[in-house]
Amino acid sequence: MRPDNIHKGETMLIEKRASQIVVSALLSVFMLAACSRSNSSSTLKVTMLDQNSQPTADSTVVLGIQDGAMITWTTTDSNGEAFFSTPPLNATVTGIWHQRSATDNFDNYGMQVYYDINVPSLTMRLSASPTTSLGTSNVSITAPPDVNSWSLTAGRSTYFNFSSPVSVTFYSNDVQNDGKVSYAAIGYDTNGKAVGYGILLDQDLSDGMNADVSIDKTDFTAVSYNFSNVPPSVISTWGYLSEQRKSATLFGISPDSTSPTMNFKAIPFFGDRYRYSALAHSDQNNDGVAETIIAFEKNSSKLESQTLNLELAAPVPYNITVAGIGSSTPTISWSETDDSTDAVVMEIAHNAQTWSELITLYAPPARSSIIFPELPDTLQSVAPKIMYSLGVRNHDCDFILGYGQFLSMKPESDGEFRDWPENGICRYSATRYQI
Numbered sequence: 001m002r003p004d005n006i007h008k009g010e011t012m013l014i015e016k017r018a019s020q021i022v023v024s025a026l027l028s029v030f031m032l033a034a035c036s037r038s039n040s041s042s043t044l045k046v047t048m049l050d051q052n053s054q055p056t057a058d059s060t061v062v063l064g065i066q067d068g069a070m071i072t073w074t075t076t077d078s079n080g081e082a083f084f085s086t087p088p089l090n091a092t093v094t095g096i097w098h099q100r101s102a103t104d105n106f107d108n109y110g111m112q113v114y115y116d117i118n119v120p121s122l123t124m125r126l127s128a129s130p131t132t133s134l135g136t137s138n139v140s141i142t143a144p145p146d147v148n149s150w151s152l153t154a155g156r157s158t159y160f161n162f163s164s165p166v167s168v169t170f171y172s173n174d175v176q177n178d179g180k181v182s183y184a185a186i187g188y189d190t191n192g193k194a195v196g197y198g199i200l201l202d203q204d205l206s207d208g209m210n211a212d213v214s215i216d217k218t219d220f221t222a223v224s225y226n227f228s229n230v231p232p233s234v235i236s237t238w239g240y241l242s243e244q245r246k247s248a249t250l251f252g253i254s255p256d257s258t259s260p261t262m263n264f265k266a267i268p269f270f271g272d273r274y275r276y277s278a279l280a281h282s283d284q285n286n287d288g289v290a291e292t293i294i295a296f297e298k299n300s301s302k303l304e305s306q307t308l309n310l311e312l313a314a315p316v317p318y319n320i321t322v323a324g325i326g327s328s329t330p331t332i333s334w335s336e337t338d339d340s341t342d343a344v345v346m347e348i349a350h351n352a353q354t355w356s357e358l359i360t361l362y363a364p365p366a367r368s369s370i371i372f373p374e375l376p377d378t379l380q381s382v383a384p385k386i387m388y389s390l391g392v393r394n395h396d397c398d399f400i401l402g403y404g405q406f407l408s409m410k411p412e413s414d415g416e417f418r419d420w421p422e423n424g425i426c427r428y429s430a431t432r433y434q435i
Contacts, residue, residue: 044087045121048080048095052132052172053125055080056097060379064092066116068329068373090116094373095124096382109382113373115363119404133169135207139183140165143215146195147187150215153251154183170205176246181205184243184251184270187215193256194220194265201245201270220265221303225255225278227262229311235290237262239278243271252277266303275299276306284318284431292316295428299420314341314396316429322390328383333369334392334431341365341396342406350384359384362410364403365394393430 048059061082062073066089076082097110110126141164143150152159152166155174159166170181180202187196198215225239240252241264255262262278276298281290294313298306319335332346346361363370375383399421400406409417417424 042086043120044084044091044093044117046076046082046084046093046095047121047123048076048082048097049123049125050097051126056126059098060094060096060376062092062094062096062373062375063087064094064373066090066092068092068371070374070376073376087117089118091118092373093117093122094375096375096379097126111359111382113359113361114407115361115367115370116403117407119407122407125410132172134172134175135170135205135209137168137170137181137205137209137211138165139168139211139213141185141213141215142198143185143187144196146189147215148190149192150185150187152183152185152213155181155248156251158251165210174248175205176202176248178202178246179205180246181248182245182270183211183213184267185213185215186253186267194253197267199267199270219268221268222305223264223266223303224305225262225264225276226305226307227260227278227280228307228309230280231282231310233282233284233286233292234280234294234310235283235288236281237279238281239276241266242275242277243267244273244275245271268303271303273299273301274303278306278308280310280313282316284316291432291434293428293430295430296425297428298423298425299417300423312427314338314394314427314429317344317392317394317431320390320392320431320433322387322433322435325387326385328380328385329372329374330384330387331369331371332390332392335368336394337366337368338394338396339365341394342400343395343403345393345395346370347389347391347393348384349388349390350386362407387435389435390433391430392433393428395426395428397424397426399424 046061048056050056057076057078057080059076060073061076062070063084064070071088074082093114095112112124114122137154139152139154141150141152149161154168155170175181182202183200185198186194189195196215196218197220198213198217200211200213203211223241227237237258239255239262242252243266253264253266255264257263278296280294282292282294283290284292294310296308315336315338317334317336321333322330324330342365344363344365344367348359361370372384400409409419
């Protein structure tokens, strides 16, 4: 992972092209139904990509039945592909990446698990930041006397109060679709309030290049988040306003205030697309601790204030239990399923010595339990015999209809859905299980 990428957050997300989506959804449902009746001649192709969207050879793919029991396993070829003939109905498919860290000499693993798979192909993408550097830049910051501190965003990384010049490394998802890069700097007063900004747009990228950014503008655009129908269990709110330019350079602006309205100072003329992200932390059992997050995320080309109706939140999972802690195949159960949502997503962190990524598990919304899949003997060390944390999230996007479409549009490592439509909104409700 990139140590300078401090922006990883928790995220969420609507649609205007209704007729296209209905047609797409009907086709998806038809294909799923056809696959569920597939005969012994059917084949499942699994493609595994790394954080640079490159195929990963020699990654492990495990095929199992619906309860996770292993049928067979194999490794990917030079194209990052693995093939299984006659897969079972509602198959469980597990992908495991293995990477040798160049910095700490540890074997790092990433794992994703998919339940109830009835499609002919499945693509898995490693959820990590790109590692291939495309070049570096030395950035000098100039600020007026009233600026006490500053932040610099270059690509998807943000640097706080580094001595000027700042050494910036660019990776594949930092570069715009025109091959150029852009910079944005924000100056803060002694109270941490934004008082000015500077931008440098659309620069040619060459290794070792120099750049100068002056914090000399004050004409911020005011944007607010207004919450409605807030449940009494909500004890705090938070959010980000992220700006994207030419399919890259996504960075988040924190609010100046959060109660009762969340107020932001956005940079005008920088972004051509904006992601509005808001979180409401909820104390469901009145113990003073927020164990549930209600989240919204919207993707739009307009920079404008938002109204968020918490009554429209995705159902909150509750009654989470884990049976078989200490075994390599624990059972995770939860209440509150809703077939109208897209998927249930689970994330497990455990204490394998060489672990660097969460285990992410995906299941259709009708599910209320899963059994962790059986792994080959050589990979028992990465099974979650001891868990540090577990989160269960109901996922509901207005532009996704069903689990099959969710799998085909599943987010990249940065949370961006492929083909995310204008004004597309996703809603998430996640509950943390206390280990």
